[in-house]
Amino acid sequence: xxxxxxxxxxxxxxxxxxxxxxxxxxxxxxxxxxxxxxxxxxxxxxxxxxxxxxxxxxxxxxxxxxxxxxxxxxxxxxxxxxxxxxxxxxxxxxxxxxxxxxxxxxxxxxxxxxxxxxxxxxxxxxxxxxxxxxxxxxxxxxxxxxxxxxxxxxxxxxxxxxxxxxxxxxxxxxxxxxxxxxxxxxxxxxxxxxxxxxxxxxxxxxxxxxxxxxxxxxxxxxxxxxxxxxxxxxxxx
Amino acid sequence: xxxxxxxxxxxxxxxxxxxxxxxxxxxxxxxxxxxxxxxxxxxxxxxxxxxxxxxxxxxxxxxxxxxxxxxxxxxxxxxxxxxxxxxxxxxxxxxxxxxxxxxxxxxxxxxxxxxxxxxxxxxxxxxxxxxxxxxxxxxxxxxxxxxxxxxxxxxxxxxxxxxxxxxxxxxxxxxxxxxxxxxxxxxxxxxxxxxxxxxxxxxxxxxxxxxxxxxxxxxxxxxxxxxxxxxxx
Numbered sequence: 001x002x003x004x005x006x007x008x009x010x011x012x013x014x015x016x017x018x019x020x021x022x023x024x025x026x027x028x029x030x031x032x033x034x035x036x037x038x039x040x041x042x043x044x045x046x047x048x049x050x051x052x053x054x055x056x057x058x059x060x061x062x063x064x065x066x067x068x069x070x071x072x073x074x075x076x077x078x079x080x081x082x083x084x085x086x087x088x089x090x091x092x093x094x095x096x097x098x099x100x101x102x103x104x105x106x107x108x109x110x111x112x113x114x115x116x117x118x119x120x121x122x123x124x125x126x127x128x129x130x131x132x133x134x135x136x137x138x139x140x141x142x143x144x145x146x147x148x149x150x151x152x153x154x155x156x157x158x159x160x161x162x163x164x165x166x167x168x169x170x171x172x173x174x175x176x177x178x179x180x181x182x183x184x185x186x187x188x189x190x191x192x193x194x195x196x197x198x199x200x201x202x203x204x205x206x207x208x209x210x211x212x213x214x215x216x217x218x219x220x221x222x223x224x225x226x227x228x229x230x231x232x233x234x235x236x237x
Numbered sequence: 238x239x240x241x242x243x244x245x246x247x248x249x250x251x252x253x254x255x256x257x258x259x260x261x262x263x264x265x266x267x268x269x270x271x272x273x274x275x276x277x278x279x280x281x282x283x284x285x286x287x288x289x290x291x292x293x294x295x296x297x298x299x300x301x302x303x304x305x306x307x308x309x310x311x312x313x314x315x316x317x318x319x320x321x322x323x324x325x326x327x328x329x330x331x332x333x334x335x336x337x338x339x340x341x342x343x344x345x346x347x348x349x350x351x352x353x354x355x356x357x358x359x360x361x362x363x364x365x366x367x368x369x370x371x372x373x374x375x376x377x378x379x380x381x382x383x384x385x386x387x388x389x390x391x392x393x394x395x396x397x398x399x400x401x402x403x404x405x406x407x408x409x410x411x412x413x414x415x416x417x418x419x420x421x422x423x424x425x426x427x428x429x430x431x432x433x434x435x436x437x438x439x440x441x442x443x444x445x446x447x448x449x450x451x452x453x454x455x456x457x458x459x460x461x462x463x464x465x466x467x468x469x470x
Contacts, residue, residue, distance in 0.1 A: 129321060136291055136315035137334045137382065147333070151324040 004201070011206035022206055029187040032100055032174070033167040036107035040115045041160050043108075048119025049148045053127045054141070063120065069113035074106075074172030081106045081177045098179040103187070106173040111163045118159040123148045154229035158222050165218055169211065244269055245290075245417075250299035252285050259285045261442045263299070271433035272408070272418040274449070276425070278464065282441040283421045284318075284390050290419060291315040291388050312385035316392050320371035327366070328359040331378050342381065349377040352411065354403060369400025376404060386417045393427070405430060425465060429453060437461050 014022050051063055083089050085097045085105075096102040126148055134144045149156065171189035178185035180194055188207045195204035245267040252260040260282045267273055275283040288294040290301060291313055323330050331346040332338050350356050353373040358366065363374060372392055379387060389408075393401040408418060408431065422428055428435060432449035439460045445452060456462045 130323075132293060132315075132317065133321040136293055136313075139334070147323065 007201035007205050010202040011204075011209060014202060014206040015209060019203075019206070022203065022210075024183065025186055025188055025191050025207065026210055028100065028185075029168060029189075032103050032107065032187060033164055035104045036111055036167045037115075037160060037163045039104070039108050040111040040163055044112045044115030044163075045119045045149060045156060045159070046145065048116040049123045049145045049152075051116075052120045052123035053131065053145060053148055063117075066113050066120070067117050070117050072110060072113070074110060074170055075176065077106055077109050078173030078176030081109065081173065085177065097177065098181055098185055100178070100185060103174045103178040103185060106177045107167050107170060110170060110173060111167055114166055115159055115163050118162060119152075119156060122152050122155045122159070126152055154225055157225050161218050161222050165215060168214060244304045246302045246304055248300050248302070250286075250289060250296050250301065252289060252294060253297045259441050260289070260296075263443050265436065265443060265446055267436070268434055269303075269417055272413055272420055272431050273434045273436060274428045274432035275419065275421045275436050275438060276428050276432075276464070277423060277438035279423055281423075281438040283423075283438050285441075286436075286438065286443075287315075287388050287390050287419060287421050290386075312383075313388060314379035314382050314384035314386070315388045316372075316375045316379050316390065318391040318394050320368070320375045322363045322366070322371050322374065324364055325362070326360050327355055327363045327374055330363045330374060331381055334378055334382050346377075346381055349380055350374075352407060353377045367397070367400075369396035372396050373400055373404060376407070380412065384416060386419065387412060388419045390421045391423070392420075393422075393424075401427075425467075437464070439464075 051059060051066075081102060082097065084091050085094065085102050086092055087097075096105075130144070130148070130151075133139075134147075139147070169189060171193060174185075174187060175190045175193065178187070178190065180186050180190040186194075188211055192204045192207050192211075195201070195207070245265075247263055247265040247267070250260065250263040251258060263286070275286055277283050285294065289296055293315065323333055325333070327350065328346060331350065332343065335342055347356065347359065350359050353376065355366075355370060355374060355377070358370070363371070366374065376389075376392065393404055405427070408420075412418060413433075420431055422431075429449070432452075435445070435447060435449050435452040436443055437445035437452065437456075437458075437460075439458075444458050445456065445461045447457075452461065453465065456465055
C-alpha cells in the first residue's frame with residue numbers, strides 16, 4: 001500500500017514538473033489521436049450522413065457490415081495492419097511499420113466505423129423529419145447531406161469526442177504496429193503497459209492520471225454541449 | 238402564373254399501400270386558379286391526394302396532367318401540417334430553399350417575414366419560435382420559391398387563432414390572385430372562409446366536387462350533408 005501511495009505522490013511530481021519523457025509521450029499520444037480522429041471524422045461523418053439519407057440496393061448490407069466493424073478487436077486490426085505493412089506485406093515497400101503514421105492508420109480502421117455508425121444513427125432520426133421537406137423543395141443531394149451535418153452539429157461533436165475517447169485509450173493495435181519504441185512510437189497506453197511490467201509505477205501512474213483526466217474532461221465537455229444544445233434549441237431530435 | 242385557362246386533369250388516380258386502397262380511381266378536372274379545398278373527415282384520404290399532387294407520392298395508377306399553362310413539378314411548394322424547421326435562424330431557413338441567393342431574394346425574404354409578422358425575429362433561432370410562428374415561417378418559405386401551385390396540408394391545425402387568422406388573410410389577400418392553392422382541412426368553417434372550389438373526400442373516394450357556394454348550399458350526397466351538419470367528424 002505504501003508503495004502505491006509513494007508512487008502516486010511521485011507521479012504527481014512528474015506531472016507538476018512537466019517531466020520531459022512524460023511530456024513527449026503525452027504529446028505523441030495527442031498527435032496520433034488528433035490525426036486519427038480528424039481523418040475518421042472527415043471520412044466517417046459524410047459517409048454516415050449519406051448512408052442515413054440515401055436508399056440504394058445494398059445499403060442495409062453496407063450498414064450491417066459497418067455496425068459489425070464497431071466491435072473490431074484491436075489486436076486483430078493491429079495484426080492485419082502489421083501483415084500489410086511488414087517487409088513482406090503488400091505495402092511493406094512504404095517502410096511505415098513502427099512509425100506514428102501506421103499507428104494512425106490502425107486507429108482510423110478502429111474509429112472510422114464508430115464515427116460512421118454513430119453519425120448514421122443521429123442523422124437517420126433527423127432524416128425522418130427532413131426528407132419530405134427536402135424532396136418537396138427538390139433540394140440537391142449534396143446540399144441535403146451538408147444540411148443534415150450542420151443541423152446535427154451538437155450531436156456530432158459528441159461523436160467526435162467518442163472517437164477521441166476510443167483512440168486515446170487504445171493499446172492493442174498500436175502496440176503491435178508501433179512497437180512501443182522509446183521516443184518514436186511510445187504513447188500513453190503502451191507506456192503504461194511497459195512501465196507497469198517493469199515495476200516503474202511512478203511513470204505508469206502519472207500517465208494513468210493524465211489518461212483519466214482526459215476522459216473526465218471529455219465526458220464533462222459532452223455534458224456541457226448537451227446542456228447548451230437543449231438550452232438553445234428548445235427541442236430534441 | 239397559373240391562369241383561368243389552366244386545368245388540372247386527374248385521370249383514374251389511385252393509391253394503395255400494403256394492399257389497402259387509400260384513394261380510389263379518381264377522375265377530376267380542377268380549376269387552375271383560386272383556392273381548392275380538400276374537405277373530409279380525418280383519414281378520408283385528403284393528405285394522400287395532396288401528396289400525389291405534390292409529387293411526394295407516386296400513384297399506383299392514373300395520372301395528373303396540367304393543361305393550358307406552364308405548371309411543372311418545379312413550380313409546386315408544399316407545406317405540411319407539422320412545420321419542418323431547420324436548426325438555424327429564421328432568415329437562413331427562408332434562404333435555404335433557394336437554389337441561388339441574390340440580393341433581391343434576400344430583400345424579398347425580409348418582406349415576406351414582415352408580412353408574416355416575423356420581421357423582428359429574422360436572426361432568432363427558428364426552433365425557438367411558437368407553433369404558429371413556425372407555420373407562418375413555413376408558408377413564407379414556400380412563397381419565396383415563387384411557386385405556381387401552393388399545396389397546404391392542414392397548415393393551421395395545431396396553431397393559435399391569431400396565426401390562423403394571419404395565414405388565412407395572407408392567402409386570401411396576397412396569394413389567391415397570383416397562385417393556385419390546394420388547401421387540406423377538416424374544418425368546415427375554414428373551408429367556408431377560404432374555398433372557391435370544394436373537393437369532398439370520404440373513405441378514399443371523391444364523392445363531391447363543386448363550387449364552394451354550391452357545396453355548402455346544395456350538397457348532393459348524403460355524406461356531404463352529414464359532414465356539413467357535423468354528424469361525421
